[in-house]
Amino acid sequence: MNLITTNHIIKFSKATLMLFFSFFGLLVMYSNITDYTTNYEYLSHILSMDTIDASSRYSERAITSPILQHRIYWLIITFEVMYTSFCILGTYNLYKNINSSSKKFHEAKKFAIIGLLIALFLYYLGFQVIGAEWFNMDQSKQWNYKDWAQHIVDFMLPSLLYLAIRIER
Template sequence: MRTYNTDQLIRYSKVFLMAYISFFGLLVMYSNLTDYASNYEYVGHILSMDTTQINENIRYRAIESPMMHHRIYWFIITMESIYTAYCLVGTYHLYRSINDSAAEFHEAKKYSITGLLIAIFIYYVCLQSIGVEWFDMDTSQAWNAKDWARHIVDFILPVLIFITLKNER
């Protein structure tokens, strides 16, 4: 049985964490493309604000155009595809550099960091900030992804911090 020192385990853990996030991204992409209708329905309800608490002071924010719902949904799918691609390439670069010098391994993190930042943009900025604060998503009983998005950010943000740390020797 091969034994690893702590430095090697740290490098491998970064590769595995990126692989986990890449796998999640692939599942999300697959779901969005193979079950477009139900996910589109979700986006439509949030943008239309038709299932949120009636607050006439913010109803002007609603986007009721189905064409805009499709465009915004395709923007989300595109961003999810981009972050997944960056994370996959990042995983590959980290794995390829697993035995390189600390400086080379650290430089191999660029794609991973970019992918993770895009993922945080989607799940924090788009869903938690815009969805909750602008479209009042958290008041919808049926179409509320605030907690789902928070759980994703709660995983991705610590991974981003861990990946960026230059603790390899």
């Protein structure tokens, strides 16, 4: 008798992908909290738009208030804590239900999906849309998160689709 089925491997792969995202979230949170100053400096340059062409007609969008910059940085950290927490809870629920019925396993995905949606909100909307389009961080040679965020989104979005689609039987 074959103990490992394709269905079981699919469930295992979905739970393991969420484990990867949980680990990634923990590393990002750890970095932002333990090396607050370096990461804040990065964000400060993006928000103040001080490393893009000074003649840019969009420079009035800059946020130069250190208090507001710190608050925005803590908002980013809050989103990281939220998505990581949901991803960890989702990972736990997926592994817990790996041998459950297809319907129960599918229902166990909800926290994982919420976690990935929050992460996509942060990395796509926060960094790629607001950071690159509003604060023009893609024009800075040194202080630019656009490619980094793009790599994350390029991995997360198809993973979210794979996770959400009910292909388990």
